[in-house]
Amino acid sequence: MIPIDKIQATAYTLMEMAAIEIPEDYLVGLKKAAADETGDLSSFVLQAMLENYEAAKEDRRAMCGDTGTPRWYVKIANEARIEGGPVALEAALRGATASATQSIPLRPNRVHPLWRTDHDNNVGIGAPEIEYAYEPEGSWIDLTTVHKGGLFGTDYRMLFPSDGIQGIKRFYLDSLVAFGKRGLACQPAIIGVGLGGSKDACMVHGKRAACLRTVGDRNPDPKIAELEMELTELGNNIGMGAMGFVGKSMVIDTHIEVGYCHTGAMQMSVHAFCLSSRRACARVYAGGSVEYRTDPEWYTPYQRRETVTWPATEPSRKSA
Amino acid sequence: MARHGTLKKVSLSTNPSPEDLAKLELGNVVYLNGVVYTGREGVYMKVLQDGAELPLDLPGESAANFHCSPAAAPREDGTYDLSAVSATASFRFTKWMADWLRISGAKLILGKGGMSPEDYRNTFVRNGSVYLTTVGYGTGALLGRGVTKVRDVHWLDDLGIAQAMWVLEVENFGPFIVESDINGDSLFERENKKIAEGLPKIYEGTKPAVLKRFGETDDRGDELI
Numbered sequence: 168m169i170p171i172d173k174i175q176a177t178a179y180t181l182m183e184m185a186a187i188e189i190p191e192d193y194l195v196g197l198k199k200a201a202a203d204e205t206g207d208l209s210s211f212v213l214q215a216m217l218e219n220y221e222a223a224k225e226d227r228r229a230m231c232g233d234t235g236t237p238r239w240y241v242k243i244a245n246e247a248r249i250e251g252g253p254v255a256l257e258a259a260l261r262g263a264t265a266s267a268t269q270s271i272p273l274r275p276n277r278v279h280p281l282w283r284t285d286h287d288n289n290v291g292i293g294a295p296e297i298e299y300a301y302e303p304e305g306s307w308i309d310l311t312t313v314h315k316g317g318l319f320g321t322d323y324r325m326l327f328p329s330d331g332i333q334g335i336k337r338f339y340l341d342s343l344v345a346f347g348k349r350g351l352a353c354q355p356a357i358i359g360v361g362l363g364g365s366k367d368a369c370m371v372h373g374k375r376a377a378c379l380r381t382v383g384d385r386n387p388d389p390k391i392a393e394l395e396m397e398l399t400e401l402g403n404n405i406g407m408g409a410m411g412f413v414g415k416s417m418v419i420d421t422h423i424e425v426g427y428c429h430t431g432a433m434q435m436s437v438h439a440f441c442l443s444s445r446r447a448c449a450r451v452y453a454g455g456s457v458e459y460r461t462d463p464e465w466y467t468p469y470q471r472r473e474t475v476t477w478p479a480t481e482p483s484r485k486s487a
Numbered sequence: 488m489a490r491h492g493t494l495k496k497v498s499l500s501t502n503p504s505p506e507d508l509a510k511l512e513l514g515n516v517v518y519l520n521g522v523v524y525t526g527r528e529g530v531y532m533k534v535l536q537d538g539a540e541l542p543l544d545l546p547g548e549s550a551a552n553f554h555c556s557p558a559a560a561p562r563e564d565g566t567y568d569l570s571a572v573s574a575t576a577s578f579r580f581t582k583w584m585a586d587w588l589r590i591s592g593a594k595l596i597l598g599k600g601g602m603s604p605e606d607y608r609n610t611f612v613r614n615g616s617v618y619l620t621t622v623g624y625g626t627g628a629l630l631g632r633g634v635t636k637v638r639d640v641h642w643l644d645d646l647g648i649a650q651a652m653w654v655l656e657v658e659n660f661g662p663f664i665v666e667s668d669i670n671g672d673s674l675f676e677r678e679n680k681k682i683a684e685g686l687p688k689i690y691e692g693t694k695p696a697v698l699k700r701f702g703e704t705d706d707r708g709d710e711l712i
Contacts, residue, residue: 186558207493208514208664211662216626218626219628222628222629222631223627230571230628231624231627232570232571233558233625269560270560275647275649285648285649318576319576324696325698334693341707344686344707345711348711349600401689405682410623410624410664411678411679412678413681
């Protein structure tokens with residue numbers, strides 16, 4: 168049994184880590200971009216950001232004043248049992264979000280879309296979002312919080328098989344150019360691309376690709392992995408850098424996630440995470456011990472399974 | 488290799504003289520000293536639409552309006568805990584800027600991403616105001632360090648933490664970049680033009696999507712704001 172007070176305490180710590188500490192994989196990627204940047208303005212911006220991360224860590228203050236719209240990704244191993252059950256788990260995550268917002272403090276960004284009601288704690292109707300996944304073995308629970316911004320850098324388009332890879336490249340460029348101007352996308356960022364599914368699933372795939380995979384991680388399908396690298400290269404050759412200034416730092420990495428879709432479709436979504444790529448994770452075990460990390464390790468073979476049952480059985484027919 | 492050392496750095500008062508403002512050039516890096524106040528749609532609506540009286544002497548106390556919501560919370564003893572400070576995108580506030588600049592006498596508008604060239608030419612230049620953009624975005628921790636004191640928070644109960652008017656004493660508060668100067672020229676506009684020249688090449692080989700969307704333009708030099 169996983170103790171519920173341990174879950175809430177861990178969730179609180181994760182809120183703090185995500186807001187204050189830049190994940191190492193992204194920092195390494197950004198330092199490389201900063202070293203390669205030749206545009207004077209774009210280069211100044213990257214240097215200022217690197218100093219900003221240091222200041223945040225030293226002072227234990229949030230990296231960015233817009234602390235995003237905190238959300239949760241929860242992965243539950245098949246044999247895990249949570250004290251109080253799933254309802255207690257959700258209450259713990261909502262409680263940690265509210266108390267962390269007030270005591271770190273974070274910016275209370277969440278308001279009612281029509282009445283603008285603000286509880287000053289980032290909790291309200293449907294907020295924070297909590298998404299779930301499961302893994303076949305183990306008795307642990309993985310908690311990941313992501314503090315992604317909520318205004319710019321994301322788009323969706325209904326493409327078709329006849330649009331092909333060139334259509335994917337064009338919409339990728341469109342999204343970066345549109346939101347990259349004036350730096351609205353807070354680039355350079357990790358760019359997530361969702362392909363297929365349905366409109367809503369496509370958005371979910373792309374967002375998870377941006378938020379739940381680390382810099383350098385490649386999709387296990389070698390052709391998709393190649394496309395990820397090609398898109399990154401393409402984005403960095405637009406001629407635009409940080410804040411939309413002349414430069415070449417747009418994309419730290421591109422991640423593509425796919426989902427089977429309607430036979431006539433090729434839905435596509437693009438999501439820019441931000442210059443602070445705020446994510447933090449922890450695994451809580453049955454005994455109550457906790458391991459913290461910054462890699463969500465979300466995408467396991469099980470999460471990308473394409474067979475009817477698990478362990479894998481060969482599908483009867485593979486479509487091209 | 489990085490060449491950011493080439494940008495000129497300027498220290499500026501939050502009640503700058505016309506001469507100080509005239510010296511600012513596009514792309515200068517600015518650090519502020521004095522008092523800034525936050526004001527965005529909540530404050531604009533309250534003052535300009537509901538007719539609420541200004542709760543402080545403007546521009547006497549400050550001529551620097553920051554489009555910002557801080558990451559902050561009130562403490563039980565009545566003081567405030569302020570962690571990071573970052574701007575919000577300014578282009579959404581166009582409809583209030585002419586009246587606000589007239590009433591507040593603001594000479595410095597601080598925010599994210601600048602405003603449209605029309606706003607600068609029609610509104611800012613007339614009031615002798617300039618636009619300074621935050622950097623990043625956003626260097627919230629560095630800006631948070633520059634706040635020495637929360638002097639006051641107006642309309643906290645009415646508007647909530649994000650929309651209230653925060654009056655902040657600041658020292659070496661920055662970095663900001665001069666986005667629009669006293670002539671209404673824009674750094675973003677200048678950069679956009681340079682980048683637009685290279686766009687046809689990067690799009691080479693791609694073709695428009697089979698299914699079009701309303702409002703679609705093929706001129707990628709166009710802006711969406």
